[in-house]
Amino acid sequence: MRNPWVKLGTFKSCEKSTGRGLVFLIGMMIFILFFPHGKAMAGSGERDLIPLQPIIDRSAPGDIIHLASGRYSGPVTIDKNITIQGDPTVIVVNEKTTSAITIQSDGVKLSGFTIEHNANELTAAIQVEGAKSEITDLHIQTQGYGMIIRNSSQATIQRNNITWAGSDSASSGQKGNGIDLYNSHDSYIEANEITGMRDGIYLENSRKSTVQNNRLLHTRYGIHCMYIDGSSVMDNTGEENMTGAMIMGVKNTVISGNSFRKQSTNVHSQGILLYDVHQSSIHNNVVEGNRVGMNIAESSGNEIHDNAVLRNFVGIQLVLAEANEFTRNQLVSNVIEASALDSPNNVLMENYWDSFQGLDLNRDGISEISYAINPFYEQLVSRNSAYQLFFQSPGMVFLSDLFTEGREQWTTDKSPRMSMDTGSDLNMSVERPARSNVVWMLGLILLGVATFIIIYMGVLRK
Template identity: 55%
Template sequence: MLILMNVVWIVPLNPGIVIASSISQTEAIALQPIIDQAQTGDVLVLAPGTYLGPVVIDKRLTIRGEGVVTLLNHSADSAIQINSNGVKLQEMNIQQDGDGESAAIVVRADQVTLEDLVIHTGGYGIILRGANGGVIRNNIIRWFIPKGQAPGTRGNGIDLYNSHGTKIMENEITYLRDGIYLENSRNTVVDQNKLYYLRYGIHCMYIDGSYVTNNIGEYNITGAMVMGVTNVVVSGNSFRKQNQNVHSQGILLYDVHTSSIVNNTVEGNRVGIYMEQSSDNDLRDNIILRNFIGVQFLGAEGNQFQSNGFIANVIEAEATDSKDNKMNGNFWDSFQGLDVTNVGTSDIPYAINPFYQQLISNNSAYQLFFQSPGMTFLSDMFTNGKEEWSTDHAPLMKLTTGAPAETASSYGIVMVVGWLLLFLSAVTIIYLGVLRI
């Protein structure tokens, strides 16, 4: 038994497992000496209490805090820097006071696992650089301001660069700059994360062959910003209530190619899906609900756009300088189609009229006349270059895309309430008219 710095190290019968115990609750203990004395391959279980960083891990260790350990770091360095492959860090609370480029955890090694951590940071949460095959799972990452200090520069929650094959799953990230930032990283899985009050919930730059699936983003400027990517799957996500900024979108696609954007729900955003300078993508089975603009295309060519459902958007679609997009079998709730042959699709095509978008791009003051009778009349009269408009040649007569149950039911309730109010208004007017007679 070795006594060191008010810490008792106990080596149990099972070699390779070290338990640090008997920590004073009134005084924080430096964690680095404990790590230095551990052997490669040890499982280090920290006793309840408060420890001090920064620390550098340069050997393969598993460090567990059992949820009752807090690591404080008041320096400008990272609270934890991992330089060795195979390190596992589990069930700890980490407080990183530094802002700007400082981070709670920096990983520069492969096959590192970070799970069940609670991170409060003034700067970045987790940074990976040249780190492959990592697992980042079930962590909570939040912005933190040390008492008595002014807010500094926020960093990203999870930030990857040149780090391939990483799995980022089931994390919750709030109030930082970008929730999950991926750059120059291939074959990454971003799945089942919750992202709130950020600039971009998920920000992808120059990645290939990756998956963004089943994530929830709300109250961000943009739910997912996907830029300069190929062979990426964006599927099963829910991006709602991105509407507090003039540049807010549910999903923003810029310079995206040969990718799949399927089965997503974008609701209550300023723009549901925005696509620019992107080609050869498959946009399918998405629910585009209650956005100011459902979809907006600019310089988007050769994309497949089918089986999407547009419900209760103010403007369903806008398209400028976008051609050769194959649009078929989408549901547009404001479109009055005609199905003579009773096959479920309209014999009348639905064309996206670019008049309003072109008009306000030349003079933004015309936005004051949005949906005015005069603007609607002029838009209906505009037919210049109609053969080049983005057109759904077989729009659906009924919604068949798998909308969430609460979406369909709430939409039906709104319609019923609307008709009831209209009926009551008519009855009231008639009744008052009879009284006056």
């Protein structure tokens, strides 16, 4: 008679083998379903892309193409005045070493969708060669340029988000610009956000253009303008770029309402650089926490007024600049308030200098004593940059007060203001550290009370 336990053990052994086989079979089915072509899986994304060029080719001039959610393949060329619309789930992917979308016709409109431009050549997600293009609300991730506009006019570029998608270690020279215009006039660039590109917005030989309300982050130059006569750069914000705005070779241009903060990562960092700028108005800007707040070089005939120059290493720097008017600017907490090199005949009037102790006999808010900008610090650091470590130390302040060499040549405000404009952006900026000081003082008081209690309780215990 056979042992029943042997049969049971045999059954259990078969059950285990069957279970293992079933698991193996299920695994094979999953592999076949999800990896049907082995290595071809890596390229299946490309096979799943919807060709966009045939959709464009089938359209007629004036058509509006509404793209359904999905991934579309580029590059494409648009040679008729059509409109292409989508939402962020519509993604145009380009792996080729040409621009993802090239616009050759006038009156083309693009809006709403996403572009992934993965070519590491200096090509663009969008290249515009036609006039009166409208590019709005796009999300662009690029390893080249964001947009290139060439020999065009009346382009409207609004509310786009452009981000560098290449290597984090790429240098500025290996990147493209966010929005790049050349010989493209009467353009309107508004409310775009650009991050990590070489220059955020670059305009060259593009006159009568408007650059307004854009946000530029982590670029070389947030806004870089050359030969844009009759243009305006207004209400833009930039942080942690090498330079906030570099304005070069322009006339009759307005730089107004911009805010450039924390441009200090490079020895040449500055909030606003004006180089070879003439007959222009620079007003109501805020430059805060930069290495140089405003650098005016080889520029003349400009009106520079009502700017807030706050907590920069150098507030205003003049180099070979002459016949400019500086009025009603407010300079607060800059290490070096202003400096001038070979810059004659500039007029400084009614500026506020927080380190100046004036005398207002007639109570009109203007000091009867002029304020001469002492060049001691700048001359000292030009000889040895290590002396920056001792700025505002008691000994350095004492030596600065003794320095009077060439005083008649110092840049001088003939009628400095006694107080800040209470309605300015600068005044609001100053309030923040004031509140921080209150918190700091309260912290010290609480620390003192806690220390007293600890000591007192220790005495009682003894």
